[in-house]
Structure formats: structure tokens, C-alpha cells
Amino acid sequence: MPSRREEAFVLTRYPVRERDLVVVLLTRASGQVRIVARRARTLRSSQATAMEPLAHIRVTYFERAGAELATLDEAEVVRSAFPLAGNPPAWAAGQVVCELALLYCPPGQRVEPAFRLVDRCVSCLLDGHEPASVAHYAELWFLKLGGVFPELDRCGVCGVDLPEGARIYDPADRHFTCPEHRPARSAVRISAPGARWLVRASRLPLEEVTEPAPEDAAGWLFGLREHFTDRQVQSWRYLRHLLEDST
Numbered sequence: 001m002p003s004r005r006e007e008a009f010v011l012t013r014y015p016v017r018e019r020d021l022v023v024v025l026l027t028r029a030s031g032q033v034r035i036v037a038r039r040a041r042t043l044r045s046s047q048a049t050a051m052e053p054l055a056h057i058r059v060t061y062f063e064r065a066g067a068e069l070a071t072l073d074e075a076e077v078v079r080s081a082f083p084l085a086g087n088p089p090a091w092a093a094g095q096v097v098c099e100l101a102l103l104y105c106p107p108g109q110r111v112e113p114a115f116r117l118v119d120r121c122v123s124c125l126l127d128g129h130e131p132a133s134v135a136h137y138a139e140l141w142f143l144k145l146g147g148v149f150p151e152l153d154r155c156g157v158c159g160v161d162l163p164e165g166a167r168i169y170d171p172a173d174r175h176f177t178c179p180e181h182r183p184a185r186s187a188v189r190i191s192a193p194g195a196r197w198l199v200r201a202s203r204l205p206l207e208e209v210t211e212p213a214p215e216d217a218a219g220w221l222f223g224l225r226e227h228f229t230d231r232q233v234q235s236w237r238y239l240r241h242l243l244e245d246s247t
């Protein structure tokens with residue numbers, strides 16, 4: 001059986017059979033990989049820490065041709081996300097990032113930019129970045145990496161540059177428009193602050209995006225993701241709940 005050594009993030013894990021654990025990884029070189037950790041309950045503690053959600057790890061695993069699950073050989077922690085456990089909103093934002101990675105990075109596709117995005121999000125959360133802004137940034141960038149994020153600065157009909165300020169979005173044709181090409185019905189308006197957040201987040205590193213998206217921009221991002229992936233992100237409910245509690 002060929003073995004592989006990779007850098008990865010633990011996206012999620014679940015128990016199988018009596019003592020095994022399936023761990024879903026986003027690897028730098030091979031995208032999403034599912035590995036089974038046999039007798040996970042008896043793993044050495046360093047290995048167990050490496051199987052914690054959001055952990056950045058180096059892992060060696062065996063792959064058998066045609067098998068759905070690889071088998072864990074060894075794992076070591078590069079950076080644990082354990083400190084986030086003491087900050088529930090940051091932990092929840094990390095869960096949103098993981099869920100998005102699961103949605104956008106199917107097994108068998110190499111997605112190094114997605115790996116770098118998850119890396120940046122988890123690092124920022126560990127460095128104390130505002131949690132909702134991280135989750136919104138991940139929503140925007142997974143759409144961009146998926147190639148389904150519309151151009152913000154040009155009318156999708158005539159190509160004219162759109163000035164700063166509020167934006168009109170055509171949900172039927174999925175592009176922004178100038179006032180002249182505003183769709184006759186169902187136009188979605190994004191306020192000037194919402195549009196400014198989208199422009200900034202699509203151009204700047206996460207470190208410089210310290211505010212969550214305004215509500216209209218966030219709602220628009222969710223609508224776009226639901227359209228393309230047909231899925232809701234359950235962790236958002238938890239994150240929202242925690243953020244409401246803290247205000």
C-alpha cells in the first residue's frame with residue numbers, strides 16, 4: 001500500500017464501529033481525504049490531539065486503490081486549535097469555515113487555494129480576529145475560489161465600470177448591473193456599506209478585514225452559496241446565537 005505524507009486541517013470526525021474514528025481532512029496537496037484511525041480511543045495522546053477539529057497537522061496515511069477510506073499511519077500537530085475552545089464564537093466561526101470547506105472541496109479535487117484560505121482563517125481566529133468577519137470572509141472566498149462570485153465593479157450587461165456606492169444585483173442572471181440595466185423585477189439592492197465590505201473583502205487579506213459584513217451583504221453571500229451548493233451551513237445558527245448573546 002502506498003503511503004502519503006501531507007499537511008492537513010482536520011475538518012470533522014465521527015466514530016465508526018466500536019473504537020474507530022473517521023477523520024475528514026483538507027490536505028494541501030490532495031484536497032479532501034477521509035482517513036480511518038483504528039482504535040482511536042487507544043491512540044497516544046499526541047495522536048489524539050492531532051485528530052481534534054481545526055488542528056493543523058502533518059499526517060501519514062495509506063491508500064488502497066478503490067478504497068473510500070485511507071488508513072492513518074501517523075499524525076503530528078503543527079498548530080492545535082485547542083485555544084479556541086475557550087472562546088465559543090471563535091470556535092463556532094471555525095466550524096463554519098470547516099463546513100464550507102466540506103461543501104466546496106469534494107474528495108479527489110486538488111484545492112490548494114482552499115487549504116490556504118482555511119489556514120488563514122484558523123490562524124486569524126487563533127490570533128483573536130473578530131469571529132463573524134472570519135466566517136463572512138470565508139463565505140466570500142469559497143465562492144470566489146469556486147468561480148461563482150460575480151464581478152463587483154462592472155455591469156454584467158454592458159461592462160461599464162460601476163461607481164462606488166450601493167449595488168444592484170440581478171439574481172436571475174447573477175450579475176451586478178448599472179442603473180440602466182437594472183432588471184425589471186426582483187433586483188436586489190446592496191447598500192453602500194455592504195458593497196464596500198464586499199469590495200474590501202474580495203481584495204484585502206483577512207488580517208485587514210476586521211468588521212463583519214453588513215447584514216444585506218451577508219444575506220446576499222448566503223443566498224449565493226445556497227444557490228450554488230444547495231446547502232445551508234448549520235454552524236451559522238450556533239455562531240449567530242452566540243453573537244446575539246454577547247451583544
Ligand SMILES: [Zn+2]
Nearest residue numbers: 155158178181
Ligand atoms: Zn449596464
